Amino acid sequence: MEDVSAVSSAGERTRSRVRYFVLFMLFVVTTLNYADRATLSITSSSMQKELGLDPVQLGYLFSAFAWAYVAGQIPGGWLLDRFGTKTVYAWSIALWSFFTLLQGVVGALPVAVLAGAFFLCRLMVGFAEAPSFPGNSRLVAAWFPTAERGTAAAIFNSSQYFATVLFAPLMAYLTHAHGWRSVYFVMGGLGLVLAAVWLVVIHDPKSHPRISRAELEHIERGGGLVSLEQKAVAKAPLQRGALKQLLANRMMMGIYVGQYCITTLTYFFLTWFPVYLVQERGMSILKAGFVASLPAVAGFIGGVLGGVISDGLVRRGHSLTFARKTPIVIGMLMSTSMVVCNYVDSQWLVVAIMSLSFFGKGVGALGWAVMSDTAPKQVAGLSGGVFNTFGNLAGITTPIVIGYLVKESGSFAAALVFVGANALLAIVCYLLVVGEIRRLELKQA
Incomplete structure (x- = not known):
């Protein structure tokens, strides 16, 4: 093994645990990442009344983030491969936080131009966040051995649920006590410090x-x-044909489409779920903010548990394919339970069912662990970018499709069926398309 000059001499014979601190930072940053995405879901009811937005218009506003987020994935992945995760990620955090804060500033504009300016800010937040998850995947691939990678990816991915647990009540309180604009000032300021x-x-x-x-x-x-990061610093050129090889590979395409289906569930909870609680279930904005955190707690527990189970199966000698697919299939089956909400009236029962569904979604959300296992070494950032492009196309389609379904039917019944059907399609992708899970080796041009 080559000499490592930066390694601490005092710890040569004792194994340190620095990788766990790196994972903690990924968890913190990704928690803020998802909280900034979810700001609109908490403030939307107040904004809808003030601006006179109908469900379809609100759906397009919800989707603004994802349009730019998707567009930025492949460029963001290339930047990570080219310049390294640390620098690109730091710029990403600073820029998305600046544009989050700016949403509060444009909130002071006249109503006639406010919606357009807000839409542009949401676009820029999405574009700035684009390198974040490919960056997470690169850091997990660099810092964790295979038998710990599922848990590590599950922990940073579960921050999406913790973001709701921690920040939904805070943002609901700020909206109730100080107006919806205050949410963006507070969240943007936190990100700039981070x-x-x-x-x-x-x-x-x-x-x-x-x-x-x-x-x-x-x-x-x-x-x-x-x-991995040292190769990025060396500015290795993007291999020609790498993108074509990724898209032509059956395993990778199955993973990519499966992630789209799983992310459909994510965006339902990030965008329309609080609106569902207010408009379909008659809760106040303040109550909905707190209630929305309960399924998120279940999702957080499920998210960590899915990774632990998967890595446990690897350590017990099961194949990587079996260890990754089993929690995904079981979790997605549990997620379909949300359709049962169409047949119950009790608020507490709705929350319980949604908690079970979100728990299952957490258990099955192992896509980033699979990406860390399969991405070619030469283009780990690019592969993560393509993966996240497919996944976050759901951020464009889900809010808009649900907006049309709610407007046409006057209820969320069809919307819940739509989201549940995507969970079933994710199972089909992993069982019938993906095949063996292994690291893809690129063919040299």
């Missing part, structure tokens, strides 16, 4: 000042790509 912290504490495995040689060897022996 961007500065990220630059100070994040490093790649081979240059981290506190990692021991024992931990570095443990990561590398277990399949961690410890030199």
Whole structure:
């Protein structure tokens, strides 16, 4: 093994746990990432009354983030491969936080132009957030051995649920007590502080000042790509034909389409779920903000549990294919339970069913672990970008489709069927299309 000059000499014989701190930072950053996406779902009822928006217009406003987020995925993945995760991610956090804060500023504009300016800000938030999840995938691939990767990816991915648990009540309170614009000032300010912290504490495995040689060897022996970031710093050119090979591979396409279906569930909970509680179930905005956190708690528990189960199966000798697919299939089956809400009236029963559905969604949300297992080493960022492009197309289609369904039917019944059907389609992708889960080797041009 080559000399690692940055490894702490005091810890040569003792395995440090620096990778867990890196995972903690991923969890914190991704929590804020999802909270900033969800700001509109909490403030939308107040904005809808003030601006006179109908469900379809609100659906398009919800989708603004995803249009730019999807457009930025492949460029964002290329930037990560080209310039390294630390620098690109720091710029990403700072920019999305700035445009989150700016949404509060444009809230002071006249009503006639406010909606358009707000739409543009949401677009820019989406574009700035584009490198975040491919960056998460790169850091997990670099910092964690294969047998720990499922849990690590599940933990950072479960932050989407924790974001609702932590921030939905806060944002509901701010909207109720200080108006919807205050939400954007507070959330944007938090992100700008976090961007500065990220630059100070994040490093790649081979240059981290506190990692021991024992931990570095443990990561590398277990399949961690410890030199991944150093290759990025070397500015390796984008391999020609890499994108074409990714899209032509059956396994990768099955994973990509499956992620679209799973992310449809995510965007229902991120966008229309609080509106569903207010308009379909008669809750106040303040109550809906707190109630929305209950399914999110279940989703968080399910998200962590799915990764733990998957890695446990790997350690017990099961194939990576079986270990990743089993929680995905079981979790998606549980997610279809949300359709039962169409047949019950009790608020507490609706919340219980949605909690079960969100728990299942968490268990099955192992797409980023699968991506860390399968992405070609040379283009890990690009592959993550393509994966997230497919997944977040659901951020465009889901809010708009649900907006039309609600407007035409006057209820959310068809919307819940639409979301549940996507969970079933995700199962089909993983069982019938993906096949064996393994790292894709690119053919040289």
